Amino acid sequence: MSTTPKPPIPGLAPDAVPLAGPRFHTDPGPLHRELRQRHGPVVPVALPGDIPAWLVIGYRELHHVIGDSALFPRDPGLWNQWPRVPRDWPLLAMINRRQPSIHYTVGHEHKRHVDMVVPALEAVDTFQLRRHAEEVADALVDTFCGQGEAELIDGYAGLLPIHVLGRMIGVPDAECPALAGALNALAAGGDDAVAGHQDLGAAMRRLVAAKRAVPGADVTSRMLTHPGGFSDEEYVLDLAAVIAAGHQPTADWIGNTLVAMLTDDRFAASLTGGRRSVGDAMNLVLWEDTPTQILAGRWAARDTHLGGQRLLAGDMLLLGLQGAHGDPHVRYAGHPHTGGHQAHFSFSHGEFRCPFPAQEIAEIIARTGIEVLLDRLPDMDLAVPPEELVRRRSPFLRGLSALPVRFTPSTPIRP
Ligand code: HEM
Numbered sequence: 001m002s003t004t005p006k007p008p009i010p011g012l013a014p015d016a017v018p019l020a021g022p023r024f025h026t027d028p029g030p031l032h033r034e035l036r037q038r039h040g041p042v043v044p045v046a047l048p049g050d051i052p053a054w055l056v057i058g059y060r061e062l063h064h065v066i067g068d069s070a071l072f073p074r075d076p077g078l079w080n081q082w083p084r085v086p087r088d089w090p091l092l093a094m095i096n097r098r099q100p101s102i103h104y105t106v107g108h109e110h111k112r113h114v115d116m117v118v119p120a121l122e123a124v125d126t127f128q129l130r131r132h133a134e135e136v137a138d139a140l141v142d143t144f145c146g147q148g149e150a151e152l153i154d155g156y157a158g159l160l161p162i163h164v165l166g167r168m169i170g171v172p173d174a175e176c177p178a179l180a181g182a183l184n185a186l187a188a189g190g191d192d193a194v195a196g197h198q199d200l201g202a203a204m205r206r207l208v209a210a211k212r213a214v215p216g217a218d219v220t221s222r223m224l225t226h227p228g229g230f231s232d233e234e235y236v237l238d239l240a241a242v243i244a245a246g247h248q249p250t251a252d253w254i255g256n257t258l259v260a261m262l263t264d265d266r267f268a269a270s271l272t273g274g275r276r277s278v279g280d281a282m283n284l285v286l287w288e289d290t291p292t293q294i295l296a297g298r299w300a301a302r303d304t305h306l307g308g309q310r311l312l313a314g315d316m317l318l319l320g321l322q323g324a325h326g327d328p329h330v331r332y333a334g335h336p337h338t339g340g341h342q343a344h345f346s347f348s349h350g351e352f353r354c355p356f357p358a359q360e361i362a363e364i365i366a367r368t369g370i371e372v373l374l375d376r377l378p379d380m381d382l383a384v385p386p387e388e389l390v391r392r393r394s395p396f397l398r399g400l401s402a403l404p405v406r407f408t409p410s411t412p413i414r415p
Contacts, residue, residue, distance in 0.1 A: 057323025
């Protein structure tokens with residue numbers, strides 16, 4: 001019986017690499033080396049449904065892409081694959097069409113949103129933020145410190161950022177657990193992701209209404225006073241963007257740093273010796289185990305060449321942040337205790353990078369969360385062998401599914 005060869009899929013290179021499978025989330029370093037050898041710094045990949053894209057894993061090429069927002073805007077509206085994307089495509093929550101928010105606008109419209117959101121973040125009182133992060137972290141540790149064992153993703157890292165960010169934007173403390181549930185469902189990308197998305201929108205709508213009625217000293221109230229004529233729907237979308245962009249990577253930064261500190265000999269001293277090298281471990285993680293390992297994306301504004309590949313107008317580029325960090329041209333080789341340089345791309349770069357005040361907020365929450373744990377559970381150790389730790393099954397967001405630890409039980413600090 002003869003089989004008819006399948007017709008080629010438009011835009012999909014015959015040697016495109018499926019962007020799926022455990023190698024993308026277990027130990028991607030060797031995979032990136034192989035891809036670099038076979039394809040160079042810009043790799044043709046196939047997304048679910050054989051949708052083509054380019055994965056940029058060269059440091060110089062990535063710097064070029066995120067530094068040139070005219071040639072490579074973050075504008076999904078340009079995508080030449082929209083006619084092939086099914087309505088139930090699994091990545092639609094991440095790669096949305098244009099939307100009037102800081103995440104999905106370009107040019108003047110993006111600047112208009114940045115000018116409203118960023119000053120509201122800049123005005124956050126960082127001392128108060130740190131104090132609140134400490135309070136939340138202590139309250140979470142109180143829930144398990146007497147038991148001698150705990151699971152630190154669902155029970156700690158996955159709760160701390162949303163509680164702190166929630167208060168920062170003005171969400172009542174009592175609503176934060178539900179918000180954490182919605183965001184964690186969204187990040188997991190499972191069946192309840194759509195419901196998580198709707199719950200997040202509903203919570204932000206309630207927040208905007210509440211702050212219009214009674215303003216407070218919070219990010220939302222400051223955003224609402226901006227004279228730019230924003231609609232309530234725009235505020236809702238921007239607040240959802242801030243919370244969604246902020247919670248998961250900060251949670252994963254905490255989790256990934258804890259694993260580094262519990263498994264990497266270079267940090268053995270810091271567990272017993274206290275806080276000395278928490279900052280070093282956090283910086284190392286941004287190089288070697290970064291929370292956003294692949295980011296979607298940028299779109300070519302016209303036909304061009306990049307890293308030896310020919311790109312057509314409207315092609316999508318995926319930012320291979322983790323892959324670029326492993327590029328032999330820049331390989332970070334600093335010993336953590338001698339202080340590493342910070343030219344990583346974990347917060348991106350250029351026009352669409354993570355805003356500087358947001359980076360500081362993330363740093364304060366993550367560092368406080370790690371320091372409180374080390375103070376409260378100084379002999380904490382993994383409860384399973386390191387090779388049994390399971391990573392989230394996502395090529396995009398890099399974090400642990402669970403982090404079981406054990407420690408000497410202690411009494412809660414609050415009755
Ligand atoms: C470890 C923590 C974090 C990481 C790794 C991270 C990473 C990033 C990255 C890579 C981008 C750029 C996306 C792109 O280039 O297309 C971004 C954008 C953004 N991040 Fe963060 N982020 C973190 C925490 C936060 C926090 C805590 C907030 C809010 C308080 C925040 C708010 C934002 C916003 C609003 C944008 C969109 C900026 C724009 O489009 O102009 N991020 N983040």
